[in-house]
Amino acid sequence: MIRERKPPPSVFDETCSARHALELIASKWTMLILPALAEGPMRNGALLRRIGGISQKMLTQTLKDLERNGLVIREDRQTVPPHVEYRLSEVGRSLSDTLAVLDRWAEQNFLELDAARERFDAR
Amino acid sequence: MIRERKPPPSVFDETCSARHALELIASKWTMLILPALAEGPMRNGALLRRIGGISQKMLTQTLKDLERNGLVIREDRQTVPPHVEYRLSEVGRSLSDTLAVLDRWAEQNFLELDAARERFDAR
DNA sequence: GTCTCTAGTAACCGAAAGGCAAGTACGCAC
DNA sequence: GTGCGTACTTGCCTTTCGGTTACTAGAGAC
Numbered sequence: 645m646i647r648e649r650k651p652p653p654s655v656f657d658e659t660c661s662a663r664h665a666l667e668l669i670a671s672k673w674t675m676l677i678l679p680a681l682a683e684g685p686m687r688n689g690a691l692l693r694r695i696g697g698i699s700q701k702m703l704t705q706t707l708k709d710l711e712r713n714g715l716v717i718r719e720d721r722q723t724v725p726p727h728v729e730y731r732l733s734e735v736g737r738s739l740s741d742t743l744a745v746l747d748r749w750a751e752q753n754f755l756e757l758d759a760a761r762e763r764f765d766a767r
Numbered sequence: 768m769i770r771e772r773k774p775p776p777s778v779f780d781e782t783c784s785a786r787h788a789l790e791l792i793a794s795k796w797t798m799l800i801l802p803a804l805a806e807g808p809m810r811n812g813a814l815l816r817r818i819g820g821i822s823q824k825m826l827t828q829t830l831k832d833l834e835r836n837g838l839v840i841r842e843d844r845q846t847v848p849p850h851v852e853y854r855l856s857e858v859g860r861s862l863s864d865t866l867a868v869l870d871r872w873a874e875q876n877f878l879e880l881d882a883a884r885e886r887f888d889a890r
Numbered sequence: 891g892t893c894t895c896t897a898g899t900a901a902c903c904g905a906a907a908g909g910c911a912a913g914t915a916c917g918c919a920c
Numbered sequence: 921g922t923g924c925g926t927a928c929t930t931g932c933c934t935t936t937c938g939g940t941t942a943c944t945a946g947a948g949a950c
Contacts, residue, residue: 652874653874653877654874655798655799655870655873655874656799656803656817656818656819657819658819658820659819660877661877661878661881662873662874662877663795663819663820663873664877664880664881665873665876665877665880666795666798666799666869666870666873667795668880669798669869669872669873670793670794670795670797670798671793672786672789672790672793674793675778675789675792675793676778676779676789680779687896687897688896688897688898689896689897694779695779696779696780696781696782696786697781697786699938699939699940700897700898701899701938701939701940702937702938702939704897704898704899705937705938711887712883712884712887712888713880713883713884713887714879714880714882714883714884714886714887715880715883720897723896723947724895724896724945724946724947724948725894725895725896725897725945725946725947725948726895726896726897726898726945727896727897728896728897728898735876735879735880735883738872738876739872739876742865742868742869742872743869745865745868746789746792746865746866746869747778747789749792749861749862749865750778750785750786750788750789750792751775751776751777751778751785753788753858753861753862754776754783754784754785754787754788755784756837756858757787757788757791757836757837757838757858758784758787759837760835760836760837760838760858761835761836761837763837764834764835764836764837765835810926810927811926811927811928812926812927822908822909822910823910823927823928823929824908824909824910824928824929824930825907825908825909827927827928827929828907828908843927846917846926847915847916847917847918847925847926848915848916848917848918848924848925848926848927849915849916849925849926849927849928850926850927851926851927851928
């Protein structure tokens with residue numbers, strides 16, 4: 645009897661569902677929204693102000709996707725005018741910690757990248 | 768005399784060049800290529816085999832972008848048939864460490880995301 | 891009655907991502 | 921001569937991304 649051995653889940657395998665998770669993460673808006681929410685629950689308007697350059701459309705769209713995947717919790721108070729609050733779920737928080745590390749990496753190393761690009765383009 | 772205070776570099780500021788660095792990182796191909804190269808220097812063909820689902824075009828394009836920003840070093844042996852090797856720079860390695868953490872996060876948590884998505888769509 | 895305030899949604903459109911197929915260079919084995 | 925092997929490049933085409941504008945509901949202030 646042949647023993648079927650399942651390969652361990654790997655992001656390098658495109659058929660593995662881990663790849664889908666990676667693609668959700670690998671978005672600049674995700675990488676900004678989650679760390680922003682790590683600062684505390686926020687409303688739509690606050691996020692719009694916190695995250696420079698994001699449009700209402702992309703914010704709504706990304707938030708919905710994050711909510712669908714269980715990373716963000718959306719609380720609609722059902723009032724008029726609307727009051728909706730977003731906060732991280734448990735899983736969302738575990739991810740936002742790592743994303744925040746990446747954000748800090750970008751802030752600490754962008755000068756070096758800028759310099760490298762200049763060098764490269766000068767050739 | 769008014770003292771001009773420069774704001775600290777922040778990825779939340781769209782005019783800050785750290786945002787550009789973030790956008791380079793926030794690509795699924797970058798998040799796969801750098802950790803792949805962390806396993807050791809590789810040639811084009813080896814990367815193509817290692818990273819499921821990547822096309823030749825995207826591999827070349829992303830590698831060029833990473834090289835331009837100083838994260839990857841490209842060594843062309845100038846032979847025929849061509850022999851080109853890619854490896855991480857110092858900065859590239861510091862980034863790939865964090866990216867590898869994210870990859871592992873995806874591999875460990877994708878089941879939970881899958882479940883959340885199913886729950887959400889069932890409503 | 892009218893204006894405001896919030897968190898959207900919908901339609902439209904141009905830009906960019908990215909897949910696929912075919913072409914390139916050239917030394918070597920046969 | 922023909923064909924192989926490697927690392928690309930180019931062109932075409934479809935899909936997705938993402939910006940802009942206009943529209944929505946309904947309570948409360950005036």
